[in-house]
Amino acid sequence: MLKLLFHTQVTLGLGQAAAVAVLAIIVAQFASRRGAKIGREIPLVLLRGIVQILLVGFLIVALLHGPWWTGIPVLIVMIFIAATIVRRRVPELSGAYTLSLLCMAAGAGGVLTVMTVLGIVEPKIIILVPVGSMVIAQNMNIQSLFLNRFLGEVRSHRGEIESALALGAAPDHAAEPYLRASFHASLIPATDNLRSLGIVWIPGMMAGMVLSGTSPVYAALYQFVILGMIFIAGAVSCLTATYLVPRRVFTPQQQLRRLS
């Protein structure tokens, strides 16, 4: 139906985006009536999302003609911005920005570096930036889930943690069951994605590769590689967080900080 109204590819795309945005806002309003306070947030998030993705589209067009390494600063900036977004999810955690930055540098940054050096990710700007952004974005989600869950666990198990401290446990040891639970929970979406790959969903990137003429078998294998990278990056970043986050919730005197 939209094709009848819009005659160029760009205007058609804008029309499709507007239709999806309107539907999302309607759903958000219904959700708000059920107490899910997202009615105001969703329009802003949608607007922000479309502006950002358009800017990236223009950026990739501009970068296409440059050398491959110009993708590196782009990915580094993405990690910095992702850390800002994670920090907003856990405002009560002091030093959340630096913590997230370090964890995602180890996770997404480390995995992309290794994969590029090994030649699994081709050092071409048209591949490096989109693939890198997918890994970083998913790493950001996993990192947010981990920290959010961990702070929730600490809040609801304050008594148990302080009991452990009071018996002479080291802070790391007192927090260990909750770090373990958070690690497991934060990786559930990534493991479920791997588990359901090809059965429940066919990822967009694979579909795109097939549509552009790539062998479906290679596209499937490459999609598996991407999801594997997302899982490894998430696991490495959360593993790094399990070492770093106790220092943020305990004082140097080994006391549990008050979380708002």
Place this chain on the structure above:
Amino acid sequence: MTTNVAVLEARDLSRTLAQPGGPKSLLRNVGFRLDQGQVLAVLGPSGAGKSTLLRMLNRLDEPTSGAVLLQGVDTRDVDPRTLRRRIGIVMQQAYLFPGAAAANVRYGPAQHGILLQDSQVADLIQQVGMAGYEDRDVSTLSGGEAQRISIARALANQPEVLLLDEPTSALDDVSKQDIEHLLASLVRERNMTCVWVTHDVAQAGRVSDLVLRLEAGHSIAFGTSQELLHA
């Protein structure tokens, strides 16, 4: 010449919280000293600062000013983990760790590299009136039974001082009496120095040698229970 060093001494302890609306004083210039085997009851209404005081004694919270001395040594000069082994605490709720009762009792010593033998665990559990409960999953215990295991868990560290943060207030009347009787007899048998926080004046009269009354973070009376409660 011998000097009489208190087992536990609090000197001008204060704690103030920095808050957006301005600092909030939780405790101001509170002090006491306890010799070996003395039981201090800390009395006061909710919000008086009783638990705040207790938490500063084993450094679960940090005083803003003042000092706590254990056997004459400033607790800030003692490693917190060592300090907490030497000053045990039983909280209002048991907060047992998931698993068997025996694993809970072993927890404290294990943090310091000591593995309690089965017989030692059984002995501790028997001392709190729970003989045969070693393998029981703690999720199946009643409130009173859980509190008994938490007492055994605190005693397993062989603390020099025992802090009791309203240990009977979350229990039913029967369990309350049982736990009070158990704690009082354990403290007397072991000649332990003890700080017992309670809002129950009658309980304070039954279990303590000394009484500290707190109100809105201030110490309003400190003396023997004979002077303050039985006069």
